[in-house]
Amino acid sequence: MPETIVKCSAPDCDKEATHKVGSPWQEGSFAELQTLGYTCRTHPEKVVAGILRRPKLRHPAPSEIRIYTLPQR
Ligand SMILES: [Zn+2]
DSSP, X not given: OOOOOXXXXXXXXXXXXXXXXXXXXXXXXXXXXXXXXXXXXXXXXXXXXXXXHOSSSOOOOGGGXXXXXXXXX
């Protein structure tokens, strides 16, 4: 696996992300996990708040947002 460094999506944060923020959703028989952003250990709340403020995205309900731990390298 090539190493990909994903950075935290919080503004002003330059840290490596440790968690992925996503929302599982379903349309008919088609289901997928929509990736909304990435966060480091300290900013999950900030990143989620930022996602909910985005204008164009199909907004998931806050209860639909899940935070997944990224595999540790
Ligand atoms: Zn951060």
